[in-house]
């Protein structure tokens with residue numbers, strides 16, 4: 001029963017829907033980013049016009065359209081798919097976890113960035129149920145500094161000192177998080193509105209650094225990412241990412257619009273049946289900032305590069321078997337590239353694209369084949385024919401049901417990130433694009449969970465659950481059991 005005004009008066013507050021709150025949050029972030037980084041607004045326009053053209057392309061069979069673009073027509077295609085922040089301390093990370101939980105985002109997956117030479121690791125805060133993803137799939141790639149990976153003791157101490165001094169969450173935000181805890185993870189409409197206003201302050205740009213120019217330069221010389229993480233008063237969102245339905249066309253149009261674009265599209269090559277995700281971006285722009293000066297004003301003028309605009313094309317979620325094949329082929333391409341060039345020399349972006357495409361010919365590119373080989377996750381639903389067919393046995397094999405048109409399969413959209421692509425995106429914005437140099441990987445998933453104050457969810461388990469739930473629903477609707 002819908003809660004009434006009387007309920008509110010007698011102390012039964014009406015809780016705001018978390019998915020709706022996430023949409024308000026996404027829209028507020030988008031408006032803020034477009035206002036602060038006008039080039040990003042141009043990017044959104046490019047993507048949106050390409051998407052509209054593709055969706056309305058009358059020559060495409062609706063079935064092909066739906067297999068290829070999945071949920072694109074039902075989900076909010078015009079809303080951003082993700083953003084990214086870089087945090088400095090366990091306290092910042094656990095506070096972000098509390099904040100994101102209130103808008104239905106939960107930490108899923110572990111991304112080790114040490115293998116790419118970055119002193120950080122990351123998780124993806126995202127909706128974890130199908131219903132919630134359908135309402136708004138916005139997620140946040142959240143990385144956090146691992147000071148133990150910094151080699152220089154002095155730099156490490158400086159970074160820790162700067163981070164311990166900064167306060168990226170307002171008192172009002174902290175109060176709302178406490179309220180959320182007391183209220184069992186829910187907020188009222190009014191509290192939700194306030195939460196968004198306060199959260200936007202955490203993710204907005206603060207052009208006056210919280211460090212001197214000397215301190216900034218010191219951290220930058222150890223690692224450019226360190227200056228970005230430790231020298232500012234907010235945890236500025238460093239990009240937002242809309243979903244494009246054709247990233248190659250979008251990349252060309254970005255170049256034509258005069259944007260400085262990343263060398264290569266990250267991820268798998270272009271395919272008939274897209275898998276995982278492909279990403280590209282316009283590179284971080286140089287923005288004016290001011291440094292504090294010891295002893296007070298005046299401030300010293302300078303500049304900083306952090307914020308960029310990214311786009312992504314999403315395909316099907318692959319199973320662990322499909323992922324293994326993806327990783328093997330990518331590794332194969334990279335080792336061939338290394339063998340073809342000398343030390344410190346990279347293949348041209350075009351030659352690398354060509355090499356990757358050739359090696360990926362070994363990855364099946366047909367929906368049925370991908371599914372039958374157990375390379376992708378799918379949801380299943382009964383067709384009209386299926387619902388009207390008299391099934392005589394009590395048990396059927398899934399493949400037979402699909403083959404005879406009783407059930408149809410729909411690839412599940414990939415909702416996560418790729419560590420190598422993420423590293424490529426980081427590097428392109430730090431001015432060190434090229435094939436990633438080899439580093440010794442030292443993942444610390446447990447350390448991440450301790451800092452979070454929560455366990456990480458496993459994305460494969462979430463996809464498997466979506467797949468199994470759909471099979472169970474078909475089973476009930478047809479009154480049969482289904483053998484997988």
Ligand code: OOG
Pocket residue numbers: 083084085086141143238279417418421422423425426
């Ligand atoms: C995050 C880079 C990774 C992605 O989509 O993989 C990323 C960052 O630069 O902080 O955004």
Ligand code: NI
Pocket residue numbers: 082083084141239241310425
């Ligand atoms: Ni990104």
